[in-house]
Structures are given as C-alpha cells and as structure tokens.
Amino acid sequence: xxxxxxxxxxxxxxxxxxxxxxxxxxxxxARRVDERSWILNRQGKAAxxxxxxxQEGAQVGAAYNMRPGHDxxxxxxxxxxxxxxxxxxxxxxxxxxxxxxxxxxxxxxxMPGHYSSRELNIVTASAPVGVQxxxxxxxxxxxxxxxxxxxxxACGGEASTSGGDWHEAMNFAGIHDLPVVFLIENNVxxxxxxxxxxxxxxxxxxxxxxGFPGHEVDGNDVLAVYEVAREAFERARAGEGPTxxxxxxxxxxxxxxDDDDRRYRERQEIEEWRxxxxxxxxxxxxxxxxxxxxxxxxxVDTEIKAEVAEASEYAENAPFADPExxxxxxxxxx
Amino acid sequence: xAEKTYREALREGMVHEMDNDESVVLMGxxxxxxxxxxxxxxxxxDEYGPKRVxxxxxxxxxxxxxxIGMAMMGMKPVVEMMTWNxxxxxxDQIIQNAAKVRYFSGGQVEVPLVIxxxxxxxxxxxxxxxxxxxxxxxxxxxxxxxxxxTPNDVKGMMITAIRDPNPVIFLxxxxxxxxxxxxxxxxxxxxxxxxxxxxxxSDVTLIAYGRQVNLCLRxxxxxxxxxxxxxxxxxxxxxxPFDEDTIVESVEKTHRAVTVQExxxxxxxxSEVAAIIQERAFDYLDAPVERVSGAEVPAPYARNLELxxxxxxxxVTNAARRALYIEEK
Numbered sequence: 001x002x003x004x005x006x007x008x009x010x011x012x013x014x015x016x017x018x019x020x021x022x023x024x025x026x027x028x029x030a031r032r033v034d035e036r037s038w039i040l041n042r043q044g045k046a047a048x049x050x051x052x053x054x055q056e057g058a059q060v061g062a063a064y065n066m067r068p069g070h071d072x073x074x075x076x077x078x079x080x081x082x083x084x085x086x087x088x089x090x091x092x093x094x095x096x097x098x099x100x101x102x103x104x105x106x107x108x109x110x111m112p113g114h115y116s117s118r119e120l121n122i123v124t125a126s127a128p129v130g131v132q133x134x135x136x137x138x139x140x141x142x143x144x145x146x147x148x149x150x151x152x153x154a155c156g157g158e159a160s161t162s163g164g165d166w167h168e169a170m171n172f173a174g175i176h177d178l179p180v181v182f183l184i185e186n187n188v189x190x191x192x193x194x195x196x197x198x199x200x201x202x203x204x205x206x207x208x209x210x211g212f213p214g215h216e217v218d219g220n221d222v223l224a225v226y227e228v229a230r231e232a233f234e235r236a237r238a239g240e241g242p243t244x245x246x247x248x249x250x251x252x253x254x255x256x257x258d259d260d261d262r263r264y265r266e267r268q269e270i271e272e273w274r275x276x277x278x279x280x281x282x283x284x285x286x287x288x289x290x291x292x293x294x295x296x297x298x299x300v301d302t303e304i305k306a307e308v309a310e311a312s313e314y315a316e317n318a319p320f321a322d323p324e325x326x327x328x329x330x331x332x333x334x
Numbered sequence: 335x336a337e338k339t340y341r342e343a344l345r346e347g348m349v350h351e352m353d354n355d356e357s358v359v360l361m362g363x364x365x366x367x368x369x370x371x372x373x374x375x376x377x378x379x380d381e382y383g384p385k386r387v388x389x390x391x392x393x394x395x396x397x398x399x400x401x402i403g404m405a406m407m408g409m410k411p412v413v414e415m416m417t418w419n420x421x422x423x424x425x426d427q428i429i430q431n432a433a434k435v436r437y438f439s440g441g442q443v444e445v446p447l448v449i450x451x452x453x454x455x456x457x458x459x460x461x462x463x464x465x466x467x468x469x470x471x472x473x474x475x476x477x478x479x480x481x482x483x484t485p486n487d488v489k490g491m492m493i494t495a496i497r498d499p500n501p502v503i504f505l506x507x508x509x510x511x512x513x514x515x516x517x518x519x520x521x522x523x524x525x526x527x528x529x530x531x532x533x534x535x536s537d538v539t540l541i542a543y544g545r546q547v548n549l550c551l552r553x554x555x556x557x558x559x560x561x562x563x564x565x566x567x568x569x570x571x572x573x574x575p576f577d578e579d580t581i582v583e584s585v586e587k588t589h590r591a592v593t594v595q596e597x598x599x600x601x602x603x604x605s606e607v608a609a610i611i612q613e614r615a616f617d618y619l620d621a622p623v624e625r626v627s628g629a630e631v632p633a634p635y636a637r638n639l640e641l642x643x644x645x646x647x648x649x650v651t652n653a654a655r656r657a658l659y660i661e662e663k
Contacts (some may be wrong), residue, residue, distance in 0.1 A: 135400065
C-alpha cells in the first residue's frame with residue numbers, strides 16, 4: 001500500500017507529528033508573509049520584494065537540521081522559510097521590508113531579503129550572487145580550527161553556481177574537508193535566463209570533481225530535502241567534510257517586484273508547477289496520514305493569517321530610523 | 335632600537351600579534367613553505383604550523399571571502415595579496431562585503447580583517463603588476479586604508495591593523511622591502527589617522543605617502559642645496575582615516591604645497607589633499623597647490639620607460655619651485 005510506504009517515510013526519518021506540524025507551519029508562514037509583502041508593494045508601501053514562493057519546501061527541509069544560534073546560516077535572498085524557522089518573526093520580516101528602525105537585520109540599511117542576525121548566526125547576504133559561498137567556507141574553517149562541531153549551511157540559487165566564487169568555495173571546502181553544506185535551490189531561472197542557458201551538465205555532479213558527495217533531490221518534497229540534508233549535516237558534524245545538495249524546485253513568482261516575468265515564460269508553465277507546490281504536496285501527505293484535515297488546515301491558515309496581519313500592521317505603524325542614524329554602523333570602535 | 339629591513343619589520347609586526355593572539359592567522363598564495371613570493375612570511379610556517387599559516391589556491395575572491403567568513407567568527411585573518419593588483423579579482427568581496435557587512439547588519443557584526451601586500455610599482459613588473467590602489471580603496475566607507483613607508487611604521491601599523499575590528503587595506507611599499515631603518519622593539523603600535531612630519535621645513539610643504547615620501551625627502555635635500563629652500567615633508571601614512579590637521583598646520587606655516595602620488599593624476603589622493611588645503615587653508619596660500627603624479631599610461635616594463643612614467647625628483651623640485659615662483663631647472 002502506498003500509504004503504508006509513505007507512512008514509514010517520516011517515521012523512518014525520526015520525525016514525529018510535532019515536527020511535521022512545525023515544518024508545515026513554517027512553510028505556510030513563509031508563503032503568507034511573502035504574499036502579504038507583494039500586497040504592501042502594490043500598495044506603494046514596500047519599495048522592493050524578493051520572493052520565496054515555491055521554494056519553501058527546500059528551505060524548511062534543509063534548515064530543519066540546524067541548531068539555531070549554534071550552526072551558521074548563509075542564506076540567499078529568497079530564504080525567508082529558513083530565517084523564520086530559525087527564529088526570525090513575521091514582524092522582523094515586515095520591519096525589514098518597510099525599512100523601519102526596528103528592522104533587526106540592518107535597521108533599514110540593507111534591502112529586504114538580506115537577513116542578518118548575530119544571535120541566530122544568520123549572515124547578511126550579498127546582492128551579487130554567489131559571493132556568500134567563500135565566506136561560508138571560511139566560517140566552516142573557523143569551526144574546524146577551533147574543534148567545534150558547528151555546521152554551515154550555505155545557500156544560493158542555481159544562478160549562483162555560474163560564477164567563480166562558488167567554484168572557489170567548493171574547491172576550498174573540498175581541500176580542507178570543511179563542515180559546510182552547499183544547498184543549491186535550482187528554481188529554473190536566473191531572473192529571465194532559463195537553466196538550459198546557464199547550467200552546463202549537472203550541478204549536483206560537479207561535487208564529485210571537488211571530492212565530496214553531491215545529491216540531486218526533489219526540492220518540492222520537504223521530507224526528501226530533509227532526509228538528504230540530514231545526512232549532509234551528520235557528515236559535516238562527524239568531520240567528514242562538505243556535501244552539495246541540488247534541490248530541484250521552481251520560482252513561482254517573478255524574480256522580484258521590479259521584474260515582469262511575462263516577458264520570458266508562459267503562464268502555463270507556472271500553472272504546471274503550481275500543481276507541484278511544495279505546500280500543497282506536503283498538506284496532501286499530512287492528510288493521507290491523518291495529521292491534517294480540511295478543518296485543521298483552515299485553523300492553521302487562519303492563525304497564520306492573523307499573525308501576518310498583526311505583524312504587517314505593527315511594521316506599517318513602526319517608526320522609520322532618524323535620518324541622523326544613517327551614519328551609524330559603518331565602523332566598529334577599536 | 336635596531337636597524338631592520340622593511341620586510342623584517344613587517345614580519346615582526348605580524349609575529350608580535352600572532353604571539354599575542356592565537357586567533358591571528360595568515361592566509362595567501364605561496365606564503366607557507368615558500369615563505370611568500372616577497373619572502374614576507376619566510377619561516378613562519380615552521381614556527382606556527384600550517385594551521386596558522388595557510389597556503390591557499392590561486393583564488394583571490396575565494397580566500398578573501400573565506401577570510402571574511404573567519405573574521406565574522408572572531409578570528410583575525412591577515413590575507414596576503416601577492417600584489418594588490420590581484421585584488422581586483424577579490425574586489426567584490428572586499429568592497430561589496432568586507433566593507434559593508436557591518437552596516438548591512440545594523441552594526442551587529444565586526445570584520446577584523448587585514449589584507450596586505452605590495453602596492454605601487456618600481457620593480458619592472460609592467461602594468462598588470464603596477465597599480466597604486468589607495469584612492470580606489472580609500473573611496474569606500476567601511477574600509478581603513480594605510481600606506482606605511484618606514485620600517486618602524488610598517489611594523490607599528492601592522493600591529494594596529496591586526497588589532498583593529500574593521501577591515502584594513504594595508505598597502506606596502508613593495509619596492510622598499512629591502513630598505514633599512516630603525517625599528518622600535520616590542521609593541522610600537524601606531525595610531526591610524528596620524529600623519530608624520532618626515533622632515534621639518536618652513537618654505538614649502540611636500541605631501542606624499544608610501545614610496546613617494548622618500549622621493550620628497552630627496553627633493554627636499556636638493557631644494558635646500560640648490561635653491562636654499564627649506565621644504566617640509568609630510569608622510570600621510572593613513573589614507574582613511576585621514577589626518578587633515580597636520581597638513582593644514584604645515585601649510586599655514588609654509589603657505590605653499592606640493593602633493594605627490596605615484597598613481598594617476600585624475601581622481602587621486604593628491605587631488606583630495608589639494609581640495610582639503612583650499613577648503614581649510616585658502617587664506618594662507620601664496621600659490622596654487624601643485625600636483626605631481628604618474629604619467630597617464632599603463633605602467634611600462636623597460637626600466638627607462640618605467641622611470642619616465644613615475645614621478646621624478648626633478649618633477650617634485652620643479653613643482654616646488656613653481657609654488658615658490660623661482661626658476662625651474
């Protein structure tokens with residue numbers, strides 16, 4: 001029976017009902033925060049939105065292996081599913097989106113989606129893609145040199161594997177057997193350029209050339225991503241070195257609020273991927289295992305929507321930084 | 335005080351901090367067994383081992399990025415650029431990341447990183463090995479940029495650079511690694527943002543940094559011998575932060591200024607110095623501020639051509655003479 005086989009799946013992974021509910025909660029929370037962000041943009045309140053929609057499964061599945069505040073996360077600008085899971089709140093996200101003083105990432109200094117938290121070990125991302133990977137390797141080297149068991153999760157889209165920085169980081173991590181997990185969320189587009197024009201061969205298979213394992217996984221299957229990432233984290237903690245994961249997924253929105261994706265892709269293609277929406281798929285799985293029903297699903301969604309509405313309202317009413325604050329935070333006092 | 339080469343003094347500064355703080359590590363191409371292509375780290379791998387003297391692949395962006403990641407963890411990497419010219423390959427990491435991480439994190443994160451290596455030319459390595467990047471890096475808030483010229487300064491400023499919680503661009507006078515000078519023993523940390531009066535004088539102020547300070551000192555001797563002119567020479571030492579007061583005080587005394595740089599004239603440090611003088615000492619000036627710069631060409635290889643492309647003693651003395659309204663020679 002198919003149901004029995006899949007039932008064994010989360011149990012075999014050591015995930016209990018509470019784990020599954022948390023995964024579902026954070027995937028849906030990321031989606032609803034994202035949707036609300038677009039509304040704020042269309043209302044003229046948010047200057048810029050960059051989206052996680054479609055990639056929540058890959059994000060929550062991978063980051064569910066992290067120990068917040070212990071392991072390090074180098075997210076890329078779509079990884080709000082990860083930062084929410086690690087402990088940032090919808091309020092934090094909207095404060096950042098609207099560039100408010102209380103924005104815990106940067107106090108209104110950096111674009112939305114570029115998360116930063118000293119407390120949660122989330123490192124601010126670079127807008128030029130791929131630059132985070134060498135830094136992540138350096139952080140992993142620091143863990144190794146100190147004899148600590150921390151793991152670094154370094155993320156990017158497939159587009160970030162085209163430049164030199166990613167390869168330099170892969171090479172460096174391979175040379176020193178560093179405790180780093182490279183997660184490539186292959187969402188099919190580099191803004192408008194499809195993978196066939198930006199990726200030669202297989203991303204996952206490139207790991208072999210650097211001397212460590214590479215796995216391709218269905219990025220819209222949160223449990224599959226969790227499983228492969230769990231193995232990667234265990235490997236890293238055991239001092240066995242890096243792992244590359246290529247999670248095949250899809251960017252369901254335009255690249256950003258400054259982009260019109262009708263110029264380069266068919267609506268039908270997006271519709272086809274909507275059928276594979278990681279949240280819908282996971283809900284189906286949960287329902288098949290009596291862990292969720294329509295009523296409970298509505299309850300969760302209502303709860304999340306209320307939280308998102310409250311957070312958005314709070315951020316909209318929050319003060320902007322004083323203009324004089326513009327000069328703060330450039331240099332550390334020595 | 336003992337006499338030491340610039341190279342020895344530089345190494346001594348790094349060693350001083352490596353002994354003080356085990357989070358200080360060296361990274362770069364060929365810095366281990368090979369001792370660095372300029373022998374700056376010669377012998378250090380024997381003393382500190384490969385964990386603290388890390389040979390990297392030829393991947394400037396990669397190892398600079400790694401150093402940023404280590405620095406954010408509280409380590410203190412000192413990265414060698416084989417020459418600063420190769421830092422263009424790492425410029426996104428330096429300019430877009432090291433300099434901005436603190437600001438982008440709303441002041442949460444420090445990047446205590448030193449990037450060091452030879453800057454400028456003078457050793458026949460042609461254009462892709464010959465740039466003076468102090469104006470480029472000096473342009474970006476978030477970086478500190480220093481350019482020591484004496485052995486004592488290179489040691490003391492390296493100590494300060496390693497202790498600084500910000501990314502420091504440490505521009506060494508590559509052509510002067512073998513030159514000697516008196517170096518203080520022990521901890522001679524030198525504060526950034528303090529210029530040095532390298533020679534006192536009363537008639538004209540020559541302002542430079544790095545290797546051109548020595549050119550100005552020779553020009554000052556010539557001016558004294560041939561023209562009876564007393565030239566003051568100021569060594570900026572630090573490009574960012576910048577010591578305006580020492581320059582202004584000197585010009586208030588001499589009423590004339592010549593700024594000298596190896597880099598190209600346009601948009602250079604000398605232009606910035608001239609602007610500061612006209613802003614803050616305009617009423618004291620008896621002549622326009624003169625600028626002496628490199629020729630507007632990529633640096634050539636042949637010795638005679640290279641010399642023709644860099645500022646010469648004659649250009650400096652004649653600039654001073656113009657400022658003094660005496661005949662050029």
